[in-house]
Amino acid sequence: MNFYQCMRVMKITMMLMTCLLVQVSASTFGQRITLNKQNSNIPSILQEFRKQSQYDFFYDTELFKNTKPIHINLKDASIEQALMACFSDLPFRYVIKNKLVVVTDAPENAGSKSKPEQQQFTMTGRVQDVNNKAALAGVTIRVKGLSLGATTDASGNFTIIVPKSTQVFVFTLLGYQSREVSINAAERNILIQLRSASTALDEVEVRVQARRKANTEVAVLEERKRASIVQDAISAELIQRTGSITTTQALQRVTGVTVTDDKYVAVRGLGDRSVIGQLNGVRLASSDPDRSSIPLDLVPASLLDNITIYKTVTPDKPADAASGIVELKTKSVPDRMTFEVIAQTGLNSNIGMGGKYNSFWNSEMGFLGTKINKKNLSTDFLHLAKEYPAGLSSIHNLIANSNYSNDAYQEVGRINGIMQGFDPVMTSTYKKAPLNQLYSATFGNSYDLFNKRHKLGVILGGNYYRRTTDISGGDLTQYSIYQGVVTGNPDVYSVRNIPNYITPNSLYMGKYQTYKENTGTETLNYGTLVGLTTD
Structure with a gap:
C-alpha cells in the first residue's frame, strides 16, 4: 500500500467517525416521548414526560388538585407536542426555557396560551452579613407558597427562576434571623442583608460518664500489648463462651497456670504459696488459716470483667508474690x-x-x-479418762464391787450410752x-x-x-x-x-x-x- 492509498483510507475513516458522532449527538438531544395513559392525573403524566425528555417541571402541588383525569396517547412526540396534548382545553399555561418547564394557572379572560416570556423572570442576587458585609454561603432562598427554591454559593450569589411577576422570598440561614422580601419582575438583581440571631442561653450542666470496655478479647489483648511486664488474661467474653462458673474453672484455660484441689492456683510451677490474689487492686486475705494462698473457687466468674495474671516481679507489686499475682477485675x-x-x-x-x-x-x-461438726468426740467421753484412769479394768472393778446397787446400774448405763454413741x-x-x-x-x-x-x-x-x-x-x-x-x-x-x-x-x-x-x-x-x- 502506497502513501496515497493510506491517505484515502484515513479520510474514509474520519468521515465514518464524524457520521457516528453526529448520530450519537442526535440521539442525545433529540429525545422523543411515547406515552399511552387512560384516566391518569396530570402530575403522573408530567413525571413520565420528565423521565423520557430529561426536562425539569416546576408547579404548585395544589395546582392540579381539582383537575379531572385525562386520556393521552403519544408516539414519538416532541416536548412541545406532548405539553400541547396534555394541557389542551385546560386552564393552565406553561413556559419552556433551558430544559425547564414552568406550569401555572391561566387567567380567566385568557384564551389561548400567551407568550411564555410574559409569565416568568430570572432573578439574581447576593446575600451578605449586615455588620461586616461578608458573603454568606448556604443561605436558603424559598418562594413563599411555591415549591421553588435555591441556595447561595461560596460567594453569596444566587439565581432563581419564578413564574409570576411579584413574589415573596424567604431567606434563612442557621445563626441568622429569617427575612421575607417582596420582589417584582423589575428587580432583576438585588442585595439582601441578614442580621445574626443572638439568644441568651440558660446555664446547662453536662455530665459525661465513660467506662472502658474490658470484658472482651480485644480489650484484653490490647492491654497485654501495652504492658511492660509479662502477663496473661482471660476475658468475660471467653469465660462465658467456655461455660466457666467459678474463677478456677476459668483459670484452667490460661497458659502457665496450674489449678490444684480445684481451688488453689500455681503460676509457672512455683507453688501456690507464692501466689497472691487481688480484687480490683486490693489484696485478698486467705480464708484458710493453714495456707497463705487464696481459694479462688469462692469467687463467681459471672461477676468478673477479666482475670489478669502478672508473671513478672516489679517494684510496685508485693514482695511475697514470687511466682505471680492473680488480679480479679469485677464488672x-x-x-x-x-x-x-x-x-x-x-x-x-x-x-x-x-x-x-x-x-x-x-x-x-x-x-x-453443718453435720460434719457432729463427728467430734463428746465431752462425756473425754471425761471418762479422768473418771477411770485405769481404763476398762476400773470399770470392771466398779461392776464387781457394786453389789448390784442402783447407782452402779445407772453408771453402767451411762457408760454404755457414751460408747454406743460412736458409729x-x-x-x-x-x-x-x-x-x-x-x-x-x-x-x-x-x-x-x-x-x-x-x-x-x-x-x-x-x-x-x-x-x-x-x-x-x-x-x-x-x-x-x-x-x-x-x-x-x-x-x-x-x-x-x-x-x-x-x-x-x-x-x-x-x-x-x-x-x-x-x-x-x-x-x-x-x-x-x-x-x-x-x-
Whole structure:
C-alpha cells in the first residue's frame, strides 16, 4: 500500500467517525416521548414526560388538585407536542426555557396560551452579613407558597427562576434571623442583608460518664500489648463462651497456670504459696488459716470483667508474690436490674453414672456441711479418762464391787450410752455417689438516694458446688521406717495390715513400699461476693 492509498483510507475513516458522532449527538438531544395513559392525573403524566425528555417541571402541588383525569396517547412526540396534548382545553399555561418547564394557572379572560416570556423572570442576587458585609454561603432562598427554591454559593450569589411577576422570598440561614422580601419582575438583581440571631442561653450542666470496655478479647489483648511486664488474661467474653462458673474453672484455660484441689492456683510451677490474689487492686486475705494462698473457687466468674495474671516481679507489686499475682477485675454496676442464675451438673469419669465411692458410715455432710461438726468426740467421753484412769479394768472393778446397787446400774448405763454413741461401723464402705452439682447466681442494680442526688450501686454473686471423686487401685508409695531409723536391712520385716489398702504381709524395712490406694472424696464449697458503690 502506497502513501496515497493510506491517505484515502484515513479520510474514509474520519468521515465514518464524524457520521457516528453526529448520530450519537442526535440521539442525545433529540429525545422523543411515547406515552399511552387512560384516566391518569396530570402530575403522573408530567413525571413520565420528565423521565423520557430529561426536562425539569416546576408547579404548585395544589395546582392540579381539582383537575379531572385525562386520556393521552403519544408516539414519538416532541416536548412541545406532548405539553400541547396534555394541557389542551385546560386552564393552565406553561413556559419552556433551558430544559425547564414552568406550569401555572391561566387567567380567566385568557384564551389561548400567551407568550411564555410574559409569565416568568430570572432573578439574581447576593446575600451578605449586615455588620461586616461578608458573603454568606448556604443561605436558603424559598418562594413563599411555591415549591421553588435555591441556595447561595461560596460567594453569596444566587439565581432563581419564578413564574409570576411579584413574589415573596424567604431567606434563612442557621445563626441568622429569617427575612421575607417582596420582589417584582423589575428587580432583576438585588442585595439582601441578614442580621445574626443572638439568644441568651440558660446555664446547662453536662455530665459525661465513660467506662472502658474490658470484658472482651480485644480489650484484653490490647492491654497485654501495652504492658511492660509479662502477663496473661482471660476475658468475660471467653469465660462465658467456655461455660466457666467459678474463677478456677476459668483459670484452667490460661497458659502457665496450674489449678490444684480445684481451688488453689500455681503460676509457672512455683507453688501456690507464692501466689497472691487481688480484687480490683486490693489484696485478698486467705480464708484458710493453714495456707497463705487464696481459694479462688469462692469467687463467681459471672461477676468478673477479666482475670489478669502478672508473671513478672516489679517494684510496685508485693514482695511475697514470687511466682505471680492473680488480679480479679469485677464488672461495673449496671444501670438497671439484672439477675442471672446458672446451674451445671456432671459426673466423675472414675465413678460414672449411678456409681459408688468409698466413704464412711453415716458421713452425710448436709446441704451446708453443718453435720460434719457432729463427728467430734463428746465431752462425756473425754471425761471418762479422768473418771477411770485405769481404763476398762476400773470399770470392771466398779461392776464387781457394786453389789448390784442402783447407782452402779445407772453408771453402767451411762457408760454404755457414751460408747454406743460412736458409729457402729468404723471402717470405710461404699455408698452411692450423687451427680456433681454447681450453681451460680448474680444480681446487680442501681438505686437513687436522697431525692436522686446520690446513687447506690449493688452487685452480688454467689457460688455453690458439691462433687465426689474416687480413686480405686491407685499406687501410693511410702518409705518404711523401723524404730525411727531407716535400716536398709532386707532381713528386718514386719507384718502389717493397713486399713483401706491392699498390702503384702511382709514389708521389708528401709525400702520403698507401694500400696494400692482406695480413696473417696466428697467436696462441698460455697461462697459469696458483694460489691457496693456510691456517687
